[in-house]
Amino acid sequence: MAARTLCAALGAALLSTTAMAEIATGDTSGMRIALSNNFAGNSWRQAMLKSWDEVSSQAVAEGIVAEAPAFTTAENQATEQAAQIQNLILQGFDAIVLNAASPTALNGAVREACDAGVVVVSFDGIVTEPCAWRIVIDFAGMGTAQLDYLAEKMPEGGKLLEIRGLAGVFVDDEIHSGIVKGVETHSQFEVVGSVHGDWTQTVAQREVSGILPTLPAIDAVVTQGGDGYGAAQAFRAAGRDIPLIIMGNRHDELTWWQEQRDATGYETMSLSIAPASAQVGFWVAQQILAGREVPQDLLLPTLVIEQDELDYWLEQTEEGGVTNAVYTLDWTDKMIEAVAAGEPVPPTPTAE
Amino acid sequence: MIIDWRELVRTSLPALALAALLGAIFWLQPRAMSYQGLNLLLNLSIPIVFATLAQMFVLTVGDLDLGIGGFVTFVACVTVTWLAEAPLVGVLILVAAIGLYAAVGALIELRNLPAIVVTLGMSFVWFGLAVIVLPSPGGRTPEWLIAAVRLRPPGIPLAILAAVGIGLVGHLLLMRTSFGVVLRGAGGNPRAITRAGWSMLQIRMTLYALAGLMGVFAGLTLAGITTSADANIALRYTLLSIAGAILGGSQFTGGRVSPIGAVLGALVMTLAASFLAFLRLNPDWQIGVQGAILILVLALRAVLDRLAGER
Structure with missing residues (x-):
């Protein structure tokens, strides 16, 4: 153990004098990284655990x-x-790479870990304890990106229906604030109606059906994921023209989009968070252990699917699941560098 | 002093279970056998010990408290908000909460209601109040409280000192005073106690107030350890406290309780989870195995009780 620590310390010392903004190559071969996860009961988390397993078994095999x-x-x-x-x-x-049950209630335990010299990297469900690293998902960016896309697609603007998530949840507030900001930037758009779809297709369908009779012609629907397919069904049932509906990387949404594209040339975009964010957590932890100076707050981009990439991403999406990606050490390195330099983070990697 | 054999049997079983678990953990994870190791292993047991004592006070009179998890959560939420920002108001809220606990006891006694239903209802009240006090996770525990639970007394970790202290005070109060005899008697034979001129109303209110007091201590220490709270933080404590108290020799029928046993039971419940984690057991199995450990220990107790000539 002592030799290991010495080794790491030496590696860190070497690195700090030579190359700071490059992939740290300090020896971590004797080190152990744990994933602490609070919940495995939905398809997103199952995909997350699978992604972790892939990166960890490969990293162990490569020493x-x-x-x-x-x-x-x-x-x-x-x-x-x-x-735990x-x-x-x-x-x-x-x-310890951490997807936390609570942003605050684990702070005591995280503090204990830091005091014991353990590196704590939280992602997705992040913790507020300052000694931990946070891989923050840019939820507000998910909102603004939708409006940026629409502004490009319909320069003359139009009327929007907003489908929100679960009321009172931090994620819903964040995405909504991004959409509000996007509408301010692209003032040719106007939100004429808003419902809570709870990230669930059936709820979204019911709520959209309920509000549709009160609305004028809708040009586009901005969403939070898990609600696009339900919205499309509601428009169809009401006998209305189906507007441009932003999708959320769910398998049913992408399948519907593909069908519509093949039938009528329907165009939209889709975005959500990739469960493989756990892999970013792994590489960030590994880099910190290898002696790299990493900013405490990191940013993870959303996984954006555009028209021409639809077929590729649909193949990466399990039936009933969410689109996933693979994050490599190289990508994580670029992300860390971009955050440290205050630049926009690189887009979600695609397979070569 | 006459040795109470029944008492000894009742308390020796959780003690043996605790020793076995500790032994197994030390064997699996030798690092735990240090001051810091014991501290990490046991510090989260302090609030569970308090919650288990709270449950035991309610069990004394033959009731079951399904609201203790919600109550501890509420106290933790008050601790990180009111107690931190306006200490006087915070203290008043906590005192009022203990009063409400006593009032619940009075309601159960006066209207002859099943405690299990009333406390289940109260659990939703406490949870609702917790959400009102702390709508989104956060808050900050007062520094003095964080410092208090972070104390590193020389030689023996705080959690062990606390467990011993709580167990002894509970033991003296319930088992060694005439007042304690009356409280226990109220669970065993309420009619005899009323005939002797005691008020069941006062007794039930006293026991519920004691439970509330223990619940407040549980919430305070929990918030001290976590440094922050959310409105779901201690919902698990309801079942943990029941399991711990029963494991420690208390009985659902009332009258028969053991404070020292309850403390040991709470420690066993805390360590059982760590033991399974060190075994690297698949989490899908962990709850089941935790339940199996519980059943095993309870079955052992039934056997020991019979050997000791009880019943």
């Missing part, structure tokens, strides 16, 4: 780390995950 197992709490409770984190400290892990 980059000694081991990188995933731990999921039996129940989705902050107290349980706090105990403390157990991981006891087991001597060098880094």
